[in-house]
Amino acid sequence: MSKLFMFEKPLGMRDTLPQLYNRKKAVRDQLAGEIKNWGYQYMETPTLEYYETVGNASAILDQQLFKLLDRQGRTLVLRPDMTTPIARVASSKLANDIPLRLAYEANVYRTQQDEGGRPSEFEQVGIELIGDGTITSDAEVISLMISALKKAGLQSFKVAIGHVGYINSLFLEIVGNEERANILRRYLYEKNYVGYRNHVQNLGLSSIDRDRLLKLLELRGDETKIVDAIDLAESEEGKKAGRQLRDLWKLLEVYGVTNEIKIDFNLVSHMSYYSSILFEVYAENVGSQIGNGGRYNELLEKFNQNTPATGFGIQLNRLLEALNAPEEEEKIDCILYSTERLAEAFALAEEKRKAQEKVVIQNIAGVKDVDSFTQKFDDVTYLIGKARGENK
């Protein structure tokens, strides 16, 4: 291995400099304002969890986990998401308070294979609604996400909603086994519809089955696609999934958010814990999803609780990219003083701070280039040399 250059950081790790920090905080606070207004309560969990418990239960591929050892020789992981740690807490300390409405803002960690611009550490703002298996809770979670994104100032975005059960039953019905279904799912996950089409053509299926698999690609668009999906499904499971989306759509109409919704029966997630309805948010100007979520009715079973749940996570850095807002300059004043006038400088600073103004006091002797230093401030007061009246 080559020697590391002094300023290099591990793959996918980012610094957040002051201007970006401020923007991030402002957006995080706007999201939190809305999330709290819907009665969700914020909580925290540790950055490290046991590999055996949370690491195993999380829906992230093993090779994407950061692993380390504690002094007892147990393997720990940096949490790869927040849903699994919250499921752990909801199954233990909070098990009696169900249904739970919990929220978080936290960094999560996933290793990256190469520096493809993807972070290995990123902040998620999210919620989990645990213990309510009705479709109304799916509608609540999706509506809250839309509402919070709007509050953060996001204008052009769409939430694609799909159903894991629909695709799974259709694939199994036609191709017969999980292995072959996985190949089809992979194409859809990569949104490689051309590849999917070619693969289906070469599968050696009857023309009816082939056409059904190809028709699946058309099940993306407005609510009319739900009716088409129910027609295309033959199994009860597939039809049921379609009906669930139909009911969900009606509820989303009540919430008044259907303008932001796109039906997408092709949706496949990289998270394996989703069990039925799932969704992804896309903003007009950002290539990758800025948030996602869905129902994960089997995850809490891994913590010995048979409890349904749903939730979403927004990737704060991608949301910031989508918002494209100019970096905010902080208004900070400066009092530049010479040593003999420190008391005067400090008194003035105290006065300004009491008035909620931000102010730096800086001894001029500690500054190399006064011109470039003072340029950074909104306003500069000079208290240099003897105070007026002193030299008479």
Ligand SMILES: N[C@@H](Cc1c[nH]c[nH+]1)C(=O)O
């Ligand atoms: N934890 C999921 C998002 C989510 C929250 N709740 C349900 N899903 C993720 O990291 O992609």
